[in-house]
Amino acid sequence: MTCRDTENLLELERKGEIPAGEQQALKLHLAACRRCGETAKVARLSSVLLGTLRQEIVPGTSFYARLGERLAATGSDQPDSTLLHAWGFARRLIPAVALGVLVLAGVTISLGGPSMPRQVQGANSKDIYAFSLEEVNLTGSVERPNQDQMLAFVLMQGEVQGAGSGE
Amino acid sequence: MCMNDKENSLLGPAREQRDEAAQEEARLIRQAQDGNQRAFEALVRLHERLVFGIIGSFLRRRQDVEDLAQEVFLKAYLAIGRFRPGAPFAPWLHRIAVNTSYDHLRGIRRRPEIGIADLAESEADFLDRYVEKGYLSGGGEADDRLAARDLAERILATLRPKDRLAITLREVNGFEIAQIARSLGCSRAAAKVRLFRARRAMQAALRRLIRQDEQEKGMGDRAARGGRDDLS
Numbered sequence: 001m002t003c004r005d006t007e008n009l010l011e012l013e014r015k016g017e018i019p020a021g022e023q024q025a026l027k028l029h030l031a032a033c034r035r036c037g038e039t040a041k042v043a044r045l046s047s048v049l050l051g052t053l054r055q056e057i058v059p060g061t062s063f064y065a066r067l068g069e070r071l072a073a074t075g076s077d078q079p080d081s082t083l084l085h086a087w088g089f090a091r092r093l094i095p096a097v098a099l100g101v102l103v104l105a106g107v108t109i110s111l112g113g114p115s116m117p118r119q120v121q122g123a124n125s126k127d128i129y130a131f132s133l134e135e136v137n138l139t140g141s142v143e144r145p146n147q148d149q150m151l152a153f154v155l156m157q158g159e160v161q162g163a164g165s166g167e
Numbered sequence: 168m169c170m171n172d173k174e175n176s177l178l179g180p181a182r183e184q185r186d187e188a189a190q191e192e193a194r195l196i197r198q199a200q201d202g203n204q205r206a207f208e209a210l211v212r213l214h215e216r217l218v219f220g221i222i223g224s225f226l227r228r229r230q231d232v233e234d235l236a237q238e239v240f241l242k243a244y245l246a247i248g249r250f251r252p253g254a255p256f257a258p259w260l261h262r263i264a265v266n267t268s269y270d271h272l273r274g275i276r277r278r279p280e281i282g283i284a285d286l287a288e289s290e291a292d293f294l295d296r297y298v299e300k301g302y303l304s305g306g307g308e309a310d311d312r313l314a315a316r317d318l319a320e321r322i323l324a325t326l327r328p329k330d331r332l333a334i335t336l337r338e339v340n341g342f343e344i345a346q347i348a349r350s351l352g353c354s355r356a357a358a359k360v361r362l363f364r365a366r367r368a369m370q371a372a373l374r375r376l377i378r379q380d381e382q383e384k385g386m387g388d389r390a391a392r393g394g395r396d397d398l399s
């Protein structure tokens with residue numbers, strides 16, 4: 001018999017399934033092999049100790065009276081079973097709804113929704129809205145100004161410069 | 168009459184009884200879900216033995232066991248509205264009992280590794296006797312049994328709560344791996360790992376204690392021999 005066989009037999013012994021014929025061989029090996037002898041001693045002691053935790057406790061006479069009182073006290077607080085079923089169903093839905101919202105938000109962001117221009121402070125304390133190059137280059141987002149608009153822009157720039165030099 | 172007919176005629180009454188019991192349980196569950204307290208108490212009586220068995224393997228004093236059992240049944244009463252009709256009731260109740268025991272164990276501070284010096288005198292004597300004899304019969308004396316239980320609890324208190332639950336449910340309450348997994352809310356593989364780890368930790372602690380005991384005994388013998396040599 002090898003030490004490996006002994007381990008298997010000890011496991012069978014723990015389960016109470018060791019064949020009668022093997023018991024004697026196991027005993028002989030344990031007497032001869034110090035290491036297996038120690039392993040067996042520890043395994044058997046472990047089983048003995050765990051066995052002492054088994055105890056048959058029957059509820060005392062007052063147990064059900066006390067339980068009845070506590071159930072009655074909580075009875076009025078107990079939610080209706082239909083409501084509980086509905087809540088259970090709703091609770092299972094919450095993660096699905098949250099996931100849906102996240103996916104929707106992700107899709108909106110990836111499609112590039114309308115972005116707000118950055119507000120920067122102009123030289124004459126007037127607010128100028130700055131668009132990024134990427135935003136300006138978006139097809140159709142900025143139209144080429146016509147001649148009147150360009151003239152008005154040049155005149156306005158002149159006024160701004162004049163006001164700046166006059167200060 | 169062929170073998171199957173014979174078996175059926177023998178098993179028939181038992182099967183009928185089982186079916187009747189299942190129908191009665193289903194009726195009680197329906198009534199309890201409708202708020203019938205008497206029906207719930209009848210359900211508790213059907214399953215009290217196992218719930219008390221689970222809790223009794225962690226707590227020793229009857230009063231403590233009863234208090235925790237009350238918690239278990241109260242939780243079950245409050246949750247019975249969510250119980251799916253037709254599902255097996257016993258595993259559902261076991262899970263509540265195991266979770267309540269787990270909460271209780273988590274509340275207790277885990278003890279560090281124990282040495283022979285940490286043992287009470289009765290525990291050390293028990294261990295000493297075991298090491299000397301090498302084997303104990305199952306029916307030891309009452310004092311030995313108490314000391315053994317003290318020692319078992321002391322060693323189990325060094326384990327992680329879930330590992331402790333796994334080994335206790337298996338070795339004390341006789342749960343199968345699948346039942347342990349269901350009760351702990353983990354996979355069968357995880358339950359096996361917990362069980363293996365708990366057994367190994369318990370055996371390592373015992374091996375350490377036995378070695379320390381043998382060392383102490385060896386030192387005692389040498390001292391006694393030294394004393395005799397001095398006298399001669």
